[in-house]
Amino acid sequence: MKREIPILLTVICGLLVVAAFFAPAPDAARGLQPSVWQAINSELLEWAKILVAVAFLLGIANVVRINLRQIQARHVDRPYKVVLLLSMFAFLVVGLAEMHERDLPNGIVRVLVPADHVTMKDGHVVAGWVQGATETGIRMRDSDGHDLPEIPHDQVALVSEPSAKMWVYFKIFAPLQATMFSLLAFYVASATFRAFRARSFESTLLLVAGAVVMLGQVKIGNDLTGGMAAPVEAFLMDNFVKAAERAIAIGGSLGVLATGLRIVLGLERSYLSE
Amino acid sequence: MIDVLAAPPFPEALSSAAGWSQWLDAVSWRLAPYLAPDKIATAVAIAVFAWIMFASQRKARRGVEIPIRRLAGLDALDEAIGRATEMGRPVLYVPGTDEIKEIQTIYSMMILRHVARKTAEYGTPIIVPTKNAVVMAFAEEAVRQGCADAGRPDAFVADNIRYLSDEQFAYCAGIAGIMYREKPAANIYMGMFYAEALILAETGFLGGAIQVAGTSRMEQLPAFVAACDYTIMGEEYFAVTAYLTREPSLVGTIRAGDVVKIAAIALFLVGTWLATAAPAGAAGPTWSSVYERLFG
Amino acid sequence: MAAALAFDRRWIYLGLGLLITGLYAFGSPEELPPAAPVQEYYDAIEKLPEGSIVMLSADFDPASAAELYPMFYGTLHHLFRRNIRVVGVCTWPAAPPFSREAFRSIAPQYHKEYGKDWVELGFLVGDDVAMGIIGQSLRSAYPNDALSKAPYDSFPLLRDVGDSSRGIAMLITISAGFPGILEWIPQLCTRYDVPVLAGTTAVQTPSLYPYHPRPLLGYLGSATGATQYLQLVAPGTPALVPVREENQRRMVAQGWGHLYIVALIVLGNIIYFRSRRRAA
């Protein structure tokens, strides 16, 4: 039972999604309506989407558990682990508050969500929390949770909606992630000098093709080679690279097909023995 | 359901490309309420692949020999281990940077078992640093079994299967530390690698070790080809396990892929020939365009 | 060889850092010759009839924004300038802020009205599955929009798209990796016969060649492609001129960075071969 039902689920859902792929497409011009296949496919994909999200949220529990354990064990990096957990929870709280601004009690919103400001054309500024826009104007709520009179669109000069979530994104998350990846430029430089060797015919070809692409992509490289680099690079990319990448795509599809078939037909079970 | 009046008629004769084109129009119009006509080729491809896969698996299970070509990188494995033994230095096996859910990591464990059998036969220590506690458990099991396969269960050293760090670059730094301190004579990289491939290959190269790498991930192959002595690339990686284990289901899958590749070559060569032979600037359907339509 | 190579790698880092910083600070913008796929990308947007609906998918995060955000920004200007209606979606969780920033700053410049000329639907979780859902029915994928959280059918633009992805004239994805253009092609483009344009990172560019010109009509590859595209769009769009110049300025440092790497390869190999000859 513990094994059979999951496999049965895999097989049924898999076959339904495969069937929906081949099901007739709706065609309004011919009066072909969406069929029940489209409904099943849509809802199954929706299930998968929800489960992927929930599984990810479970991952948070893991992050907390691992880091708490390291903090308890007085790991050398203990202060950093504390920073990790604190920054994570602080950001989660702020983000959730902004997301649920309309559902949360007024007191919490006042503390956690920065107030919006609507500047009117006459220079007058209204502070509060924007609740949404209607056809006619902007609805706002004041700091006591009371609805303000709707502000007509034609009187509004500027709406400023500050967001702590966006601020953290652009001032902390974005620069950190971008810089982490830009470190690779340095690593590539070091590796090319110290380890990339034309020791065989194959690696020589690789290095030459790499150099041609690097020179052909930029103006100075092209100028230095008397305009040769760009056309050579284009020929290389359009024909040699296209051929190799196409072969790789075909091979990759066969790999996906093989694994997919085995899973959908219930022959592959390794994913259950986690 | 079918409006017979609006349906495109069948051709009078099927002797010309135009006739065939009209026939395809008529058939796909009639099929459309039951099946997406542009996906028939896909259905055929899947069915053919499945059929060959099962047939080959059955054949392999019955004991019919399906040959698998030798891979240069595999021969290199033995050479690398032999050299490490001569020099009296350990072998370093890096099973990639992904978790066990990644298929390449699972395959890496099968290769590890084979490598561990060889090192146990030669009496050479093997060091396996891992990035993940679960992978570590699997790696331990693989090495233990490998030693048992060689008849040397005593060759298994638990301390040599190490968990370093879950952080990518910290893991990488840990491996670099092993390379500096324990000076392995052979570095074997098998599995899923990301940006750290570059740093590993570089550090290993400077240490002077013989390096063998294998991954199906195209993005990281250039670094391995440029800095390693032998590389198992792309699809070859999946053939390694079939070659080592001879497991019928794996061999059958590889066989089916091969047959479909040959069919693909034949199909597009015919299409290329038809396209080249087609009169330039022809107004109506040509044999080439009819043939092309079969592929959706 | 050991002596020549064992010197501290940090000197190589320092050389690269100084070179790039210096050239960025003192270089002046220079024009790049256009490439064919970039021209095709530009032409494909030019050929769209006014009022047609395009789905613009932001599939990147800050890690690749250096290459991709200029493409996204330029494309959105281009689409609005051509009076094409835009449905914005994201399959990367870290993409929405970029997409929102671009929409919010560009739409008013063309007096585009939210819900009629453009709409932002936001992030959809699930990678391939998300794309499958979007392809099956945009309404099921997004019962509400991302900005005002109003129901799908309250927007004239979305009512025109209807259920099926066949209501979309073209997909444009600014794509950094997985999931991205290589997943959109099987899940949406070939399955529902939707033509596609893509802007991608350098790392992903080689993988696109097999799909060009069908179903991928044209593409922008990396910083080079972005600069070439901005050169095509910026004339006639004053707001894009500083962006183009910034990108052209970066390409100078880029060029010298490439020369630096090529020089390192050559130098490293000279040392290698000389030491090998000495050993032999």
Next chain:
Amino acid sequence: MILLQQSPAWIDLDPTAPPDLLGAFLICLLTLSIFSFLYRDNPFYKLAEHLFIGVSTAWYTLEFYDSGVKKALLEYVPEKVHALHDPALAAATEMGGYPVTPGWALAWRMGAVALSLMLLARLVRRDAWISRWPLALIVGIYAALKMTGETQARLVQQIRETMVSLWSADASAVTIAGNLVLVLGLVCVLVHFLFTFKRGRTLAGFSRVGVIVLMLAFGARFGFAVLGRIALLIQRISELSSYGQPDYSMGGRGWVATLLTPPWLVGGLIVLVLALAALSRRGEPEPPAA
């Protein structure tokens, strides 16, 4: 490079406002902290790294929650319950374009709720067997979706796209050569990836050519990777230098003003601290660099 209309505020949470000073300092500090790893592992880097993990985990959680739980369950279910009593809404209820009653839509979505709860059993016990049901479902659906889509796009249609006309009357020599390279190159690489056939001289020859084509493609990939990495680096330098303008200066004029901008101040601080640390470590052996 951002050109400011007015001098920046100390802190401004409005994403449309010009970058604020606090933000400028943070961006410079974090960027340079990460770069300091190139010198050696140090507390600045560690702090930035852990902050990055914390903040990014939270960001992804928020977005996954919003798309996969809030919209798909917390908002969807009440909406459909509401539709049960509203004929107009009920008539508009559909699944993937197929009209259904709100009751059906609700019943189906309850399946997802049940499976999500099974998944949550992992919180209690990591090996809870019940949590395998939702996992099995995810695996089955992804496998089916990828298998069909990729066979069409990457196998069948790629075969179709290779059917090029090799030569025509008006084709140039380069075009013809290119077409031949494309078709024969593809054949050779595919032959190289054949594993279960005995290799005669012909097959081995094809395979050899296939390896050459593959190596050229790997070289191109390598060249493009360099292109991308350097572009990222330039963008970081560009962002740092945009905060080195006099607008962000803490005072002074001329080069003093430049030195008192966030990148120089923060950079100076990091260099100072690392230099002091290096002095205090003098005489100790250097650990191997990563």
